[in-house]
Amino acid sequence: MLFGALEAGGTKMVCAIGNENGEILDRVSIPTETPEVTLPKLLEYFQGKEILALGIGCFGPIDLNESSETFGYITTTPKLAWANCDICGYFRENLGIPVGFDTDVNGSLLGEATWGCLKGLDTAMYITIGTGVGAGIMAGGRLQHGMLHPECGHMLLPVRSDDHYAGKCPYHGTCLESMAAGPAIEARWGQKAETLYDRPEVWELEAHYIAVAVVNFIMILSPQKIVLGGGVMHKDGLIEMVREKVTRLAAGYIQTKELADMDSYLVLPSLDDNQGIMGALKLGMDRYQQERK
Ligand code: ADP
Ligand code: ZN
Numbered sequence: 001m002l003f004g005a006l007e008a009g010g011t012k013m014v015c016a017i018g019n020e021n022g023e024i025l026d027r028v029s030i031p032t033e034t035p036e037v038t039l040p041k042l043l044e045y046f047q048g049k050e051i052l053a054l055g056i057g058c059f060g061p062i063d064l065n066e067s068s069e070t071f072g073y074i075t076t077t078p079k080l081a082w083a084n085c086d087i088c089g090y091f092r093e094n095l096g097i098p099v100g101f102d103t104d105v106n107g108s109l110l111g112e113a114t115w116g117c118l119k120g121l122d123t124a125m126y127i128t129i130g131t132g133v134g135a136g137i138m139a140g141g142r143l144q145h146g147m148l149h150p151e152c153g154h155m156l157l158p159v160r161s162d163d164h165y166a167g168k169c170p171y172h173g174t175c176l177e178s179m180a181a182g183p184a185i186e187a188r189w190g191q192k193a194e195t196l197y198d199r200p201e202v203w204e205l206e207a208h209y210i211a212v213a214v215v216n217f218i219m220i221l222s223p224q225k226i227v228l229g230g231g232v233m234h235k236d237g238l239i240e241m242v243r244e245k246v247t248r249l250a251a252g253y254i255q256t257k258e259l260a261d262m263d264s265y266l267v268l269p270s271l272d273d274n275q276g277i278m279g280a281l282k283l284g285m286d287r288y289q290q291e292r293k
Contacts, residue, residue, distance in 0.1 A: 003288070004046045004054040004095075005280035007104065008087065010079050010131065013038060015045045018281040022115040024274060034081040043094050053291075054091050055100040055284030057107025057276055060134075064102065064145045072101050100287030104128075104276060106143045108269070109136035111279030112227055117270035121224045125217055126275075127152070129210060130230035133177040137221060153177035157212050163188075163205060180209040182232050193232055203238055210238075211245035214266065218250060224258055229269040239268055 005024075007014040009032060016027035030041050046054060061077060063070045072088025092099045102110070109126035112118040118126075122141040128134050133153035137144040144150060154175045159167075165188040167174035178184055185193040189202055196202045214226060228239060243262045250259065258265050269275045 002049065002051045003281050003284040004049065004051040005277050005284060006042065006046075006054060006056045006058075006091075007107065007276045007280050008032075008056055008058040009104065010059050013042055014277055015042055016277050016281065017049050017051060018278070020285060022111075022278045022281060024277060024281070027277065032079075035085045035087075039087070039090055043091065046091070046095060051095075051097065051284075053098040053100065053284040053288035054095060055107075055280040055282065055287065056087065056091070057102060057104040057280040057283060058087060060103050061148060061151070062101070062103060064149055065147075072099070098284070098287040098291040100280075100283030100285075102143060102283055103134070103136060103149050105134040105136035106138075106149070107136070107279035107283060108229060108275040109138055109227070109279065110143060110282050111271055111275035111277070112269065113138055114282045115271060115278055116275060117227065117267055118225055123221065123223050124225050124227070125221065125223045126227045126229060126269075127210075127213070127217075128230035129180060129182070129228065129232040131182055133181045133213075133230075135217070137223075139221065152213070152217070153181070155213060155216065157209065157216070160205065160208060176209065176213050180206060180213075180232075182230075185232065193235070197235065203235060203241060206232070206235075207238060207241035207245050210242045211249055214242065214246050215249045218246075218254065218259075225264070226266050227269055227275075228266065229275065233268060239266065242266060 001020045005016045013030045013032055016024050018024045061075045063073045063075050074082045074085045077083050088099050088101045118124045123139050126136045135152035137150050157176050159174050167178035169175045169178035182193050243266050247262055
């Protein structure tokens, strides 16, 4: 059985064909331009591939409410050309197959939960620290959407007194994303994050903000495990610093076997950076099963 997968990002669109075992058999990457230019290229890739369904893990905000008139749309995105784009409907109509749809981070979470390090757990998170910050949440074995979908990157957090960077979120100034995403590191220190490896103070502060967010997530959701992905987490040693700070900030208030083993609790992605595309594949598989019933 073949399924299509689309990881829709602000800079590139990754398209793939895979099977029900999560094996990716073919993939291409297409730059994200405008919907008018890019959507037909994506469609052309999927046409004639004999896929039973398509799954899309998409940048947001997106409409995931099935009773809404704009279900399956990208809604108010800052990537303005894509605002109010009926991305799901476009593929549903042109391919004539079921289309599963969720946020990119819920996609990565689903990939890890199905084939990776979150397998067998029912309550977990996948946090990405890249161009933006986002998080997917699974609770009771289900991806969480609530009224829209979680927007964890915009959680508010205390600015550390020695940090004089003002933050650039047009809505919140100093939310998590605006203080800790890759572009925030670059704006604060004047260089791209990947060129700052010789500046320990950069990573000490970065680990602090990530750890504050992680502790808040632990207290709110009680996840059994948390994955930290995204480009910024490629910095060697960062995950260890975050683990150490999480243990310190959580201060022993919660005593569980999971938190006692922080190296297994707070982890990097386990699927060689395929978690997003594999998760999109699973979104397609799940939608296929759902529509067959
Ligand atoms: P995106 O979020 O656009 O999908 P990434 O997850 O790669 O892409 O995130 C890009 C951000 O991560 C950039 O701000 C970049 O500076 C930062 N980044 C990429 N690679 C590294 C690295 N090896 N070390 C630290 N930061 C990195
Ligand atoms: Zn914000």
